[in-house]
Amino acid sequence: MQGAVHIVGAGLSGLAAAARLVEAGRPVIVHEASGHAGGRCRSYRDPQLGMTVDNGNHLALSGNGAALAYLDLVGGRSAVVEHASAEFPFIDIAAGTRWTLHINQGRLPWWLLVPRRRVPDSRIVDYPAILRLLSARRDAKVSDVLRCEGPLYERLWRPILLAALNIDPKEADAAMAARVLRETFGLGGGACKPVVAEGGLSKAFVDPALKYLGERGGVVRFNRRLHRLAYEENRVAGLVFDGDVTPLGPKDQVILAVPPKPATDLVPALDAPVEHRGIANIHFRVDRPVGGPRVVGVVNGLADWIFVYPDRISVTVSGTDLSHMGRRDLAYRIWSEVEQVVGFDLATSPNEPPPWQVVRERRATFAATPAAARRRSRTRTEFRNLLVAGDWTDTGLPACIEGAIRSGDAASRVAIEASR
Structure with missing residues (x-):
C-alpha cells in the first residue's frame, strides 16, 4: 500500500505537486495555513473596488512549458489568453x-x-x-x-x-x-507570446486545480497552520498543527511548499534566500472596455507595466513596495501615467482617478542576487521523507509562476520515485 503525501502550502508549487501526485494515483492531503489557495498568485473580491482583482499582476509566456502543462492538466488552459504574436x-x-x-x-x-x-x-x-x-x-x-x-x-x-x-x-x-x-x-x-489570465489568476491557476484534486480524491484542508515537524531519527514522524498532531506512517512523505521564512523556521538547517524585494500593484476600476494594447511597458515612469482589461486597469511597480509613498499619492501619480499611456481620460471627473486600490507586498519575491542563488535549497533534504518546493528553491529561474510550478513538479517526481 502506498503512503500518503502531505503537502504543506497550497500556493502554486504545492498545487502543482498535488496535481501531479493525484495524476499518478498517490493519496494527497494539502494543508494550507490561510483560508484560501493560490498564495501570491490568486484573485480576491475587493470591497473598495466592488470587483474581483488579482493580488498582483503575473504575466506568463508561451515558452513557460511547465506552467502551460499544469494548466492543461488541471483544466485551466481555457481561462488564459495567449497573444497571437x-x-x-x-x-x-x-x-x-x-x-x-x-x-x-x-x-x-x-x-x-x-x-x-x-x-x-x-x-x-x-x-x-x-x-x-x-x-x-x-x-x-x-x-x-x-x-x-x-x-x-x-x-x-x-x-x-x-x-x-x-x-x-x-x-x-x-x-x-x-x-x-x-x-x-x-x-x-x-x-x-504573452499569456494572460484576463478573467483572474484564480480562475486559471487555482480553482481548476482544487476541482481537479477533489475529483481525484485529493484532500485540501484550510486554516491549518503547521507549527512544527516532529522528527524520528532521519525522517518526519508527525505534523504538529493547532491543537492536534497528524502522525505519519512509515511510507508517508511530506512536501514543504511554503515561503522561505516559514520553511527555515520549520527546518532550521535548510538553505534559503534571506533577502527579499517588494512589489506594488495599483488597480483601477474602469466602467467601459478599453481598446488598444493589453500589456504596455513603461520607461522613465513610476509604473513599470500596465495591464489593460475590459473592466479594470492594473499597474505593477517592480522591485519595491513604495512604502515611502502614501496610498492616495501613489494612486494619483500612477493614474497620471496611465492617462498618458492609454491616450484618453477614463476618470469620472477631471484630475480624479476612477475607483482605485493599492496592494503592496513587502516580501513579494526573494532578491535575485548572487548571494541568494547560493542559498537556494534543493528538492531533497537531510530527512528521507521530507522534500521542499517553492519558487525560491533551486529552479535556476527567479521567483515566478514557471519556477513555482517547476519546483512542485520536481518534488512530485522525487516523491513518486521514492515510493517505487
Whole structure:
C-alpha cells in the first residue's frame, strides 16, 4: 500500500505537486495555513473596488512549458489568453516616445534587421553585448558583464529583466538573468507570446486545480497552520498543527511548499534566500472596455507595466513596495501615467482617478542576487521523507509562476520515485 503525501502550502508549487501526485494515483492531503489557495498568485473580491482583482499582476509566456502543462492538466488552459504574436508595446514617458518590440517567430532574430522593429536610438551592433550574460562566471552580477546604460539597456533589457527578476538588474545574479533570456529571447517569438489570465489568476491557476484534486480524491484542508515537524531519527514522524498532531506512517512523505521564512523556521538547517524585494500593484476600476494594447511597458515612469482589461486597469511597480509613498499619492501619480499611456481620460471627473486600490507586498519575491542563488535549497533534504518546493528553491529561474510550478513538479517526481 502506498503512503500518503502531505503537502504543506497550497500556493502554486504545492498545487502543482498535488496535481501531479493525484495524476499518478498517490493519496494527497494539502494543508494550507490561510483560508484560501493560490498564495501570491490568486484573485480576491475587493470591497473598495466592488470587483474581483488579482493580488498582483503575473504575466506568463508561451515558452513557460511547465506552467502551460499544469494548466492543461488541471483544466485551466481555457481561462488564459495567449497573444497571437510576441509584441510588446512600450512608452518612454519622459521622451514621449512609443514603440513596439516585435520578435519574429523563429530562433534567428531577423527582427533586428528591420530598423523600425528595434528599440528607438539603438543600433544593431548594440544587441550582441547581451550574449555576455550567457558565459558569466558564477557569482557574477549583471553589471559585471553588461554595460547597464544607454538606450538599449534603459528601453529594453532593464524593463525586461526588472519584470522577470523583481530587482534592479545591476544587482541581479547574471546566471538567473541568462536563464530567463535563454528561455525567452533565445527561443524566438514562439516562446515570448504573452499569456494572460484576463478573467483572474484564480480562475486559471487555482480553482481548476482544487476541482481537479477533489475529483481525484485529493484532500485540501484550510486554516491549518503547521507549527512544527516532529522528527524520528532521519525522517518526519508527525505534523504538529493547532491543537492536534497528524502522525505519519512509515511510507508517508511530506512536501514543504511554503515561503522561505516559514520553511527555515520549520527546518532550521535548510538553505534559503534571506533577502527579499517588494512589489506594488495599483488597480483601477474602469466602467467601459478599453481598446488598444493589453500589456504596455513603461520607461522613465513610476509604473513599470500596465495591464489593460475590459473592466479594470492594473499597474505593477517592480522591485519595491513604495512604502515611502502614501496610498492616495501613489494612486494619483500612477493614474497620471496611465492617462498618458492609454491616450484618453477614463476618470469620472477631471484630475480624479476612477475607483482605485493599492496592494503592496513587502516580501513579494526573494532578491535575485548572487548571494541568494547560493542559498537556494534543493528538492531533497537531510530527512528521507521530507522534500521542499517553492519558487525560491533551486529552479535556476527567479521567483515566478514557471519556477513555482517547476519546483512542485520536481518534488512530485522525487516523491513518486521514492515510493517505487
